[in-house]
Amino acid sequence: MAQEPVKIPQATARRLPLYYRFLNNLHSQGKQRVSSAELSEAVKVDSATIRRDFSYFGALGKKGYGYNVNYLLGFFRKTLDQDELTKVALIGVGNLGTAFLNYNFLKNNNTKIEIGFDVDESKVGTTIGDVPIYHMDELQEKLVEQGITVAILTVPAPVAQPITDSLVEANIKGLLNFTPARLNVPKTIRVHHIDLAVELQSFVYFLKHYPITEKELI
Amino acid sequence: MAQEPVKIPQATARRLPLYYRFLNNLHSQGKQRVSSAELSEAVKVDSATIRRDFSYFGALGKKGYGYNVNYLLGFFRKTLDQDELTKVALIGVGNLGTAFLNYNFLKNNNTKIEIGFDVDESKVGTTIGDVPIYHMDELQEKLVEQGITVAILTVPAPVAQPITDSLVEANIKGLLNFTPARLNVPKTIRVHHIDLAVELQSFVYFLKHYPITEKELI
DNA sequence: AAATCTTTGTGATATAGTTAACAAAACGTC
């Protein structure tokens, strides 16, 4: 697996998929070149931040010209491992889970939800947006069989920890947790936490307590 | 509206709803006191960070004892404006939107989704999880009428910008955007962006490129 | 081909967030 010469900052890594998507848009619009200022307008990230982000990968642009869309796109395709498919399992096919299944990640990217699990017998055996749904009892067997090591957890909070324990046994490496539970896992497993309730609540807190400042209005 | 004596850091503000939820858990378990170390274990936030976060609000704990659960809970209830209900509109009642509707935010908090909008005639006129669904055509009228100034945007990407323009006209103040579109809004409006595809993609990038370090394993 | 314009890449600086470490305070026990 090709590794960047220098570790890029996490904040930069988080913006890469965003850049990649917008470069795709530009490409399909037939645009040949783009400046950091234009890109900034589109993705709402400061242009200096964009230039700095790109610079971690070397000198990708040309002074007085900007960036060549095709070249940049090709570069990011390689960098984001567009050629190596990452298979993901979706655990829990409720409303949130179904939202994921209907999102066609493959369009821009090689991350693919390969399989879903639920306890609801009316869902087991069906396919949703091309993804087959199995019973939760088959979790370990199927994951091991298909060598899947990344999972999205969208189950009810009370069963989050027991199901996580089962995922750990199935040798999972990364877990994107959408439940409110804070999961206990061995240290070798990466868990990323997105809590919709917390997101909404802290957003509301922000609105109330952080009025927009003079500086922001300029 | 009561304002904190000192502006607390954004990072702290984002953790408050999390603390609040866990304090509620402790309270319903009948726990009287808790130390920053215990809380750290539960919410997976460094104990020094927790103590620092709490300290922005004054000396809430007692040395050699920890924090009194009831007192802390009461304090946070006030601080997070638990008593002043914030009404939120949900724009787009697809799978993701429905996931929000079925989430009972009121349980721990006074943020409430009051109304939903969709173009699907089979949804218009129904209620989902207690929330009435109206047609998108009635957006401006209903929002102004009910004085709602916060919206969650869960519509298909191509209609995100036109609907946003309509929300701006309806005098919205904050927008929690779950679509991949980067929205253009006047500077006086706060937009917070959560892009599920980007979250998944950057998580996968992390797993591939940021192996767990020695330090993290200790 | 000279002059002007554009835009990168980056040093320097500013801002934000985390964590180690420990004195001081209060607890709990004997």
Add this chain to the structure above:
DNA sequence: GACGTTTTGTTAACTATATCACAAAGATTT
């Protein structure tokens, strides 16, 4: 009530991120 223990609150150090500002390079125009 003296003494060892616990745990806070905070100073200082560290780490991470964002942004300013500008020289240098190259593009574009005349």
